[in-house]
Amino acid sequence: MTLLITKRTKLFLFLFFCTSFLVAQTSQEQIVQSYKDFVNSPREIAYVHLNKSTLIKNEMIGFTAYIFDKYTKQPSLVTKNLYCTLTDKNGDVVKSKLIEVNKGIASNVFKVDSLFQTGKYTFRAYTNWMFNFDEPNFYEHAITVLDPEEQKESSKVDENISYNVQMLPEGGHLISGIKNQLGIIAKDSQGFGLGNTSGVLLNDKNEIVKKFTLNQFGIAKVALTPKQGRYYRVVLTKNDEKIVTPINDIDKIGFNISLLNYPNKIALVFKTNKESLPFVGSKNYILAIHNGSNVKTTTFQFSNKKQVVKALDHDSLQPGINIFTVFDPDQNIPVLERMYFNWEGISKTDINNVITRNVGDSITVSLKIDDYINPEKVQNLSISVLPKKTKSYQFNSNILSQTYLNSYVKGFIENSGYYFSSSSNKTRADLDNLLITQGWSSYDWSTIFKKPVINHRFENGVDVVANVNSNKQKSFIAYPIRDQKPNVVLIGENDTQYTHTGLFPYENDSYGVSTIRKSGRADKAGIYLQFFPSQIPHFNLPSLDMPVEDFSYLMSSTKINPLLAGWIGEEGELLDEVVVKAETERAKKIEKLKRTTTGRVFVLDKRDRKHNSSLQEFFGWIGIGISSKGGYTRHVGYRTAQPLIIIDDFTTPNLNYLKFLRIETVDYIEVKRQSIGASYRFIVRIFTDPTLPYKDNKHISNVSDHKYKLTFSKPKKFYTPIYASKRTKFFKNFGVIDWLPNISVDSDGTATFKIQKGYKGSVNLYIEGIINGKDFVSQTKTIQL
DSSP: OOOOOSHHHHHHHHHHHHHOOSOSSOOHHHHHHHHHHHHSSOOEEEEEEESOSEEETTOEEEEEEEEEETTTOSBOSSOOEEEEEEEOTTSOEEEEEEEEOBTTEEEEEEEOOTTOOSEEEEEEEEOSGGGGOOSOOSEEEEEEEEOTTTOOSOOOOOOSOOEEEEEEEGGGOEETTSOEEEEEEEEETTSOBOTTOEEEEEETTOOEEEEEEOOTTSEEEEEEOOOTTOOEEEEEEETTEEEEEEOOOEESSOEEEEEEEOSSEEEEEEEEOGGGHHHHTTOOEEEEEEOSSOEEEEEEOOTTOSEEEEEEEGGGSOSEEEEEEEEETTTTEEEEEEEEEEOTTOOBOOEEEEEEEEETTEEEEEEEEOSOOOTTSOOEEEEEEEETTOSSOOOSOOHHHHHHTGGGBSSOOTTGGGGGSOOOHHHHHHHHHHHHHHOSBSOOHHHHTSOOOOOSOOOOSEEEEEEESOTTOOEEEEEOSTTSOOEEEEOOTTOOEEEEEEEOOBTTOEEEEEEEOTTSOEEEOOEEEEEESOSOOOOOSOOOOOOOOOOGGGGGGOOSOSEEESSTTHHHHHHHHHHHHHHHHHHHHHHHHHTTOSSEEEEOOHHHHHHOSSHHHHHHHHTOEEOTTSOEEOOTTOOBOOOEEEETTEEOSSGGGGGGOOGGGEEEEEEEEEEETTEEEEEEEEEEOTTHHHHTTOOOTTOEEEEOSSOBOOOOOOOOOEESOSSSHHHHHHOOOEEEEEEOOOTTSEEEEEEESOOOSEEEEEEEEEETTTEEEEEEEEEEO
16 A cells, blocks of 8 residues: 655655664554654754854954753753864865853854955854764854955846745645645745745646745745646746746645644644545554654544544643654654744843943943843853944844754755744744745654664863873873863773873863872873864764855945954964963962062062072072072071971971972962061972973973864954944945954843944944843844944
8 A cells, every 4th residue: 555655755765664673563652762762862052143244354253152952942061162164165174163162152263364265155163962963953154255355346147047946735745636735935046035026826727726925035835726637837927037837746645734823722634535535544643743852642543534633732832843743654654744833932032221321432332131130040142243234244043043943944044033033923924834845854753763873972171091101100290281280190000091081272282291200200201192082073964055145246346455454463462461461460469469478479470480590599589598508698787597498388397308399380489587586587488389380381301292183272352353444335334343252141131341432323233142041132233323
């Protein structure tokens, strides 16, 4: 017996018969258990807020990444490693970074430097764990780079125009003799919808069955009751051109599904024709209701009826996407599928008030959120500040659509963020029509029924496996990261390696290790290190051919390079920042230590250690003379007793202990003068830090140094470009005013930040983020500068 043999059904039959993972008959228990096994492994989903989608060469791409648990929609506390790449049109990686994720959030920049030319690039963000699943849980978006030096005279013209028109029946099957809802989606050769295009549905007698108009994304829904032996076609009119597409795959035998939405419930209506009842009437079909996390099943049977209705309360559905899949229990295949979006329970909050104040050379902006703020939860907003008429902020998704929609459907969705811009009836109807045209969900039942295989692990930093080359080496001192204390490692008699996990090395960090001899002497260790991960993993998940608007024609009128400077001079500025920061931190440390002592405090830095080869020399500089043999000397005019030397709370019996103390390990020194009758003595407390040689990047002769194969990228400061003028049309189209990657929200629900003056006019604040660890913010606010 054959049922519903269409192209989609043939695909499922092929997959199921090739893999042979079901027994003769599917049961509800089998579906539920397979689904539980499938979703038992957690999923994570990435969204990245980019500051703009069209970049000018020598600008920076600023970005903030948000990583969520796909099921709970809350920030992932497990994810630590995020890979970000920029690839060219050939798929070659131009730039890449490993960035550290903290409580589900990370931010950084890419420089659009000499490696880039005018053209299309793809930004991707993904974790190693995502490779375990064939679901689109990663983030990707197409961006355009424009090089003003390359632009030639051009105009916006459409060349090689072609169109792709598809008709997709609700549920996946078009059955003759009964009413079907037919989704229509039309796109141009670039992949953009034919917005607001009129069309007609014609039969083989050239009679109009239905008139319709595609919405702004080229989508419409029409009702069709096809008659046996008749033929139908869709005709669209675009710029006086007729686009004709025949309707194929009209099945004589089978059934379809229609979803009706009511105020408090939905109805799933299964309809068949008279000719199909002998084939479908006696079967006990299984309906699975799932959302990638939970699954429920029920059954239905046509018997002698041509229509069966299943009603479901909204309260019984999951927030967001719900997927209804119908199984033929005899053929072991899903035969119908319909997606529905439940708006109840969507975690969204709004910014209700924006206040601006002039303060000196900047404008202070305050965003007010009326929701209760729990300071224990994650709060983060990322904000791109661009001219109101910008053309360089063209994104297909926002934080809501990425987490609630994109990862559940197959294929590219044009401007998926639109469906969350309002809760109007039109927006909701547009989303439902989109789900009809998307066909099957991203969950492949041929995969669900297989035993899950996890080949890629969660990554928490970098792991180091040290393989020991000699049986005599059993004790080690490891210096994994510069600003961390060293670790003493002892391995067993029969062990040949040890593992160091959860390390977060940054640029120029290296892993140092010494072996401790029986004599107590430290020597370089003869070991071989393995690093996990050791490179950016190759991205091999199914990718979308995402269209991107080409604005190069707008550059034709740009006679000179509109950028005077991008991030030029940044390295010097950053170096100055580091020096100033170091001096500030040193002053703060001295001030803090002075509060705990009545003596003098000397905090050593790199310069002190460089200009003083030993403690003897340094002591002489601060007024205490100590001979090379460990004695002490009196200063002229002073009568002093032998100094009391205390090293890390250990009082030395004599000064000979100073011979074993290297100045490279001294953090700070506290000196007090103690009266002894008519004389006095110095009390010298020396505080050490064995990791200082690594912090100061000094060579250590008894430490073997190993460069990490892969390190984390330090968060870089975003630099706003310097433009020749901010009054030009170019600036209004492509200019950058500011990028604010990590704006916090205080306990009263206010987020405050500053924008430098320099541009007069209306600007848009493109805001994405999360409040209270669960409520999403995705809004555009306009202010006047």
